[in-house]
Amino acid sequence: MNAESKLSMLAPAFDVERVRRDFPILSQSVHGKKLVFLDSAASAQKPRAVIDAMTHAMETQYANVHRGLHWMSERTSDAYEGVRDKVAGLLNAPSREEIVFTGSSTGAINLVAHSYGRGILKPGQAVVVSEMEHHANIVPWQMLRDAHGIELRVLPITEAGELEMAALPGLLADGRVGLVAVTHMSNVLGTYNPVSRIAQLAHEAGALLLVDGSQAVVHRAVDVQALGADFYVFTGHKLYGPTGIGVLWARMALLDAMPPFMGGGDMISSVSFERSSWAKPPSKFEAGTPAILEAIGLGAAIDYVQAIGMDAISAHEAELTDHALSRLSAIEGLQVIGRAQDRGGVVSFTLEGAHAHDVATLLDRNGIAVRAGQHCAEPLIRRLGLTSTTRASFGIYTTREEIDFLADTLVRVKGFFQ
């Protein structure tokens, strides 16, 4: 046996049916129909490995972390801290100490907005966000603007649903921008943004770059060093992990300089009534008992996707997205929203004569779960001249047959409302 065939035995081709067997929920029925789950961009389903890791911890090895001088606490601390290594590996972060656990992406962005925003940015400086941001990457900056005298600037999008990169130098030109905060991949348009180029432009203007990786980290390998980002955030539950656990990665020099966000246990090195001193990062930003079980679940999710391979996952999803775009575009009266060159497994659309909520209700009656509405991106939906869209989003377990069923059912939905 030559080396190549040995390798192909070790790394079998992506087998979606095998993947599906790892997700217990996929055998469920909805309204008596087979579940077709096309809402992974809102929250992904969980593989057996994640469910078992969390259950196993609760059944066999659980105590609070970083506190007890007993076996259970030490083992649980090992498991919790082990996940920090896994996350550092997933993002290719230079150091495990640069990984801060939060409750969600929203929690991570709020941490940066409070700590970096109020602690380091000066009134009169500006933050740039894009027109395609999720509310989680708009509202914290608005709150910072109102509380701290920061100007909020908006990078527009093109008709195709890509960032208007030509407008960025102008927004950065006066040198007052301290931070650019953009999504790596739009949760509505599917657009992947040219983050490395944005990093370069931001840095040339003396600004830092925060990247919201909530969608992107699920679909492609992410290398924060290659991207040139300064902050990168994502959430566990979209990456086949549990809810309640998110991640902030930031350069150590930033984490060192930033004041704590929340105060409490675990984030101090010593406390007296006169003063307290802070622990080093990442502990400085992890006040209180953390989401221990959720972190363990996230660790299992990272192991799971890495065993399959991010490249295999992105190839599978790229094929699904191409198939969906060609099937859906062929439906008369259906308009796909967003025509970005570089895109991930999220397809939003409108259907002539049928409101997104009515579409979603009828799809649901056929077992198909999609999202309908504004997708927590109201400014984007308004910019597009819409009030709502229907969104189908794909995961590791999505099949071509499911997309065909979506397309066939949409044709019937259209007939229903005609």
Add this chain to the structure above:
Amino acid sequence: MSGADTFQDARSLYQDIILDRGRNPRHMHRLDPFDARAQGENPMCGDQIEVRLGFTSDGRVADAAFEGRGCAISLASADLMADVVRGRTRAELHALAAAFGTLARTGDAPLADAALDALRPLSGVSEYPSRVKCATLPWNALLAALDAGPGGA
């Protein structure tokens, strides 16, 4: 097989009168002049319905119309609402709105009023918890308009 047949179990929600009123609302136009108006908004879906009312000298609704964007359920509900509000006092409309809210949530409501019977085609929404707010959106706008003057709410 026609489109309608294949969604048989959704017909409790999308009865013929709902589909018809959603497609061709009778009262979807700008009422001008008017005595009161208010906007109802559903932030999750972005739907907006503005209700405008005219009153008689003794404080009954003389005319009602609406404008806006919404799904089949919210438009049909607004249209059926505009059908039944004429000639009603504020107190009667508050009672009717409360009864309609119960109808939408539970599928039934104890109010002996012919107007409520005209709204019963919307009772199927009770089987779709996420759609109840679509049916009640225009009623919330109506209540706000009853409380507001011509400046609106």
